[in-house]
Amino acid sequence: MKILVAEDDATSRWVLERVLKRWGHEIQTVETGTAATEALCAADGPQLAILDWLMPGATGPEVCKAVRAQAQTLGKPRYMILLTSKADKHDVVVGLDAGADDYITKPFDQEELRARVKVGLRVVELQNQLAERVAQLEESIAREKQLQGLLPICCYCKKIRDDGNYWHQVESYIVSHADVRFSHSVCPDCSERVRKEIATHAAEKASQARSKDK
Known part of the structure; x- marks a missing residue:
């Protein structure tokens, strides 16, 4: 996962980049708060x-x-x-209230930084999974809503008309709008009707065969 490092001090920025790359992360660096805001608010930002x-x-x-002000439009x-030399509790509260998720004080300990980054990655991954599940749920609800209300159906062939004015077989329409699959069988009424049709057809064939023999 790409990590953004926003640090105006060249030495500190180089150290952070070197350490994070050694841990296998892709790094994007910026030197100003303005550039950091632009990077984080980009659709494909870190x-x-x-x-x-x-x-x-x-x-x-x-x-x-x-960044928090645009959270609804970011998608992810x-x-x-926050990386800071300010260790006073008041400053920590100010940073967290502004929207930071965590903080680490300068000069930072590499193992502490590693642990806090790992926590951040776990949180991001869980949030991504949750967002994906929510999207799937919303899609499922949307499909179910399409099956509510009145459905225009042909009284002869029983096809269903969709919103685009196209006609579909009942099975294909329901499969595309709900999380269901059809298994086909024959009901007792149809079974009796088909049995009679087969018997009638067989009798007609036999009658035709006898007529030819004569």
């Missing part, structure tokens, strides 16, 4: 970010707030970790 608190253009908390979740 889902996990490590943001320095103090950056040109916008602070880390301001980036978090801007964003997990943001």
Whole structure:
């Protein structure tokens, strides 16, 4: 998964990039808060970010707030970790209230960073799975709703007309609009009718054969 590193200090940015790449992550780096906001708000932007608190253009908390304001339009979740030298509880609360998911203090410990990144990746993966399940559920509900209400059906051939004015066999229409499959059998009434038709047809064939013999 791609991780965004937003850090204006070149040395800190290089260290973070080197460490994260060593752990197997794809890294995108930016130097300003403005660039971080643009990257995270892009449709295909990174889902996990490590943001320095103090950056040109916008602070880390301001980036978090801007990204959260567009959460409904992003499609996929964003997990943001603030990297800061501010260890005061008030500052931590300010960062979390702005929309950050986690924080780590400078100078950071690599093992602590690894653990917090792993937590972020797990959360993002779970949120992605949840979003996929919700989308599947909404699609299923939408299909079921299409089977409610009045269905225009031909009184002769029993085909059903869809919203595009196309006619479909009952089976194909229901299969495409609901999570069902058909297994075909013969009901008792039809079985009796077909049996009589077969017997009548056989009798006619036998009668025709006798007529030819004469």
